Amino acid sequence: MSERRVRVRFAPSPTGPLHMGGVRTALYNYLFAKKHGGDFLLRVEDTDQTRYVKGAEDYILEALKWCGINPDEGVGAGGDCGPYRQSERKEAGIYKEYAFKLVEDGFAYYAFDTSEDLTNMREMAEKAKMPNWQYNNITRTSMKNSVSLSEDEVTKRLDAGDPFVIRLKMPRNEEVRFHDEIRGWVIVNTNNMDDKVIYKADGMPTYHLANIIDDHLMNISHVIRGEEWLPSAPLHVLLYRYLGWEDTMPKFAHLSLILKPNGNGKLSKRDGDKGGFPVFPLEWNAPDGAVSSGYKENGYFPEAFINMIAFLGWNPGTAQEIFSLEELTEAFTLERVGKSGAKFDPDKAKWFNQQYLRNKSNTELAQLLMPIIAEEKLDVCIEYVAEVCELIKERATFITDILEEGRYFFEDVSAYDEKTLKKKWKEDTPTIMQELLVELKSIEEFTTENIETKFQAYLEKNEYGFGKVGPGFRLLVTGKGMGPSMFHICSVLGKEYVLDRMEKGLVKIEALKAEA
């Protein structure tokens, strides 16, 4: 067989925000396409108007954009196979003819049973201890459809405009097999499959039909999708066969699900709320006003998020863990995608972010920090922020940690760490601080080295250990009990500021002490 152009698609339903699992599916599709020089399409599967959620489609588009997963074709990108929204394709009359053709060819039939009929049937079956009633190749003979009803009756109903659906006529006792790129051969007997509705009473195709038609019309070569589709894959194979498209049927690859960090089950929105981590790439404001947090808003870099997601169920087989999108594209293969579900680990997610943060230059970090600083109306220049980043970077996971950890670089000290105050602020500390203040005042050039030299000289002169002077000094200047080198902090802060803080701090702390 000649090499077919790789064309894959990500086909979400706009029923809510895209969650991590969806992003991973999109990512793997994207990586696979790029790896093989193919196309990545975005198709919106909005055949169920009752589940349509306003804003969801925009959200999906924005989320993918933030992740750097840009479609070559599809909604928001254009292309020759449009429209790419299934609702619009339905309006264009794309699906109807195929549904009816299936009936004509004897592979499907009209069914007139109403939803109530079906519900009643299921309830009756349940009472008769048949808990799982299905509309299938046995039960269909006792239902109202073009298989059981006379031809006259069917025509009469059709002419009268009775609502109907089209169901696939599942054959009796046939083995349907297909090769999954990740799982190998999957074989299912048609006796275990039901007569799925492929065309709804409202004139919309169901997922199954629309999906097959669109994939065929859009020349999709590989279907990479979630495990939840594995059970219906045989149905899809049958649909390709009955439509006469089996020779160009795409290859299938079913991805395992992302599971909850602890406990069982797939990751859901609630797990994030409970575990204190996001499950969505971007913050989602639901129409009902509920807000779900996003990775972006939590300070994650998109590259780190993507990297982390990629490793949930895939690995390169080497020790390398940090991969740019380009490197992922280079390294990605379906063969190295795992078969089993992966429990999501929020700690590892943080670790990825930390790695990326550390690899960014101080200027880069400062640039990212400036908007946040502006929001807080703090008046500093970018060069100063970069210097702060240099000092705080090593102890930050998120960009905002730099601001929080290094608060004292931007604002006066308003509170003093109680523990340090209690343990390290002794009777003679104020005197020592006064003396240190004088020493610092005498420094001409307020550089890290000069401050350190002066400080050490002072210790030596009085035969003090560092522990006698250091903690009080830090407390006075930063309000904290720990942090980066004091000499660095002071040189960044500048002489005036440091002296001022010490003087004011001495007064404040003495007042606090007197109070206590």
Added chain:
RNA sequence: GGCCCGUUCGUCUAGGGGUUAGGACACAUGGUUUUCAUCCAUGAAACAGGGGUUCGAUUCCCCUACGGGCUACCA
């Protein structure tokens, strides 16, 4: 319940008929650091169970258990 898929340290995983079963996160200990973080070193930690096949199975096959998915005129 039925059907389908899966099962290596707590977690993500590598590996694969004969290995001291490797790495990463998290954890613990020690070192560096005035402190915290970083960094470095070290440690603890796994082949779900039972049957086969085989000289030999964690690896191949079967069964069981467990986990997951599906079982809509939802995707």
